[in-house]
Amino acid sequence: MALASAGCASAVGPVRLGSAQPRGQFHHFASALAAAAASHSRIRIEPVVTQGSVTNLRLLAHGDIDAALVLGDSVPESTRALAIGRVHECYIQVAVRPDSPISRLGDLRGRRIDLGLPGSGSARTGVRLLHTTGLRPGIDVTVEHRALTAAVRALRNREVDAILWGDEVPTPAFDLPMRLRLLDLADWVIPMHRRFGYPYDQVRVPMNTYPGSTAIDTVGVPTLLLTSPHLTNSTVTAIAELLLNYGDKLVPTHTISFQFLDRRWLVGTGQVPLHPAAAAYYRTGHG
Numbered sequence: 001m002a003l004a005s006a007g008c009a010s011a012v013g014p015v016r017l018g019s020a021q022p023r024g025q026f027h028h029f030a031s032a033l034a035a036a037a038a039s040h041s042r043i044r045i046e047p048v049v050t051q052g053s054v055t056n057l058r059l060l061a062h063g064d065i066d067a068a069l070v071l072g073d074s075v076p077e078s079t080r081a082l083a084i085g086r087v088h089e090c091y092i093q094v095a096v097r098p099d100s101p102i103s104r105l106g107d108l109r110g111r112r113i114d115l116g117l118p119g120s121g122s123a124r125t126g127v128r129l130l131h132t133t134g135l136r137p138g139i140d141v142t143v144e145h146r147a148l149t150a151a152v153r154a155l156r157n158r159e160v161d162a163i164l165w166g167d168e169v170p171t172p173a174f175d176l177p178m179r180l181r182l183l184d185l186a187d188w189v190i191p192m193h194r195r196f197g198y199p200y201d202q203v204r205v206p207m208n209t210y211p212g213s214t215a216i217d218t219v220g221v222p223t224l225l226l227t228s229p230h231l232t233n234s235t236v237t238a239i240a241e242l243l244l245n246y247g248d249k250l251v252p253t254h255t256i257s258f259q260f261l262d263r264r265w266l267v268g269t270g271q272v273p274l275h276p277a278a279a280a281y282y283r284t285g286h287g
Helices: 002-010 025-040 053-061 121-132 148-156 186-196 233-245 276-286
Strands: 015-018 045-048 067-071 082-096 112-114 142-144 162-167 201-205 216-227
Touching: 015 025, 015 053, 025 045, 025 067, 025 082, 025 216, 025 233, 053 067, 053 121, 053 216, 067 082, 067 121, 082 121, 082 201, 082 233, 082 276, 112 148, 121 162, 121 186, 121 216, 148 162, 186 201, 186 216, 216 233, 233 276
Parallel strands: 015 045, 015 067, 112 142, 112 162
Antiparallel strands: 067 216, 082 162, 082 216, 201 216
16 A cells, blocks of 8 residues: 555646546546545546547547546557556447337348447447448448437437447436337357457346346446556556545446456456556555
8 A cells, every 4th residue: 555655645637537428437437536536546537528439549649638448349459558457347238129120130231220429439349240240331231320318319219220339237328218128249249259359248238227128148348447658657556546445436336236346357458468557556555
């Protein structure tokens, strides 16, 4: 803990943290991390609203932000960014109207799907998912891009036949008075891994996560908290301390059964190496 305290003492701010659109998982996490920093650390974190992972990676590379929340499968092998930790699991969800004849992804041929904002990681994952199922975006299926609340309205108004998004479960944006039917994506987890080389997770969305929805399995993608190499070691250490010691303040109450933060989870950043200061903190402070 002495290392973390020293890090907080010499840290500077604000740390500009790229998140995503309001009401989504990235934005909630960034806001909670900023609040935890204000209460328990000398660093200050400034959440920056963006379109999501792909936008965040570009802003981080250009020095327009200091840290970023990014879906793991959006990170290119050529990135110079380093990970402070893996922070939560993103659930890729595809929904149709309850009365829709669509029962599997292949039924979307000749139909319309909204994949979310074009700068989001889930839109990128969605394109990968469509290609894996043999559906070519713009040829076999019409792809549209809206913010999530607008996409839900488009689905309700029959302007699209399906929507795809990535977020926590349940997703808070679904406070509109409509029922949804989720498509099971379990059959595509391994094929996506084989095609794109990323180790996607198979995760469960329980029954009645949304009113009347059945239990399904879907594609999970870890979310990483990344930083550029220029962020000081003391600042990285201070952020790592917040992640590890104040995880109960960073996970929304309604997702506690799905999300958690501990040292073993945080260090599982896959192909993206941990920042040396974060690795030293997790190793020195906690074995």
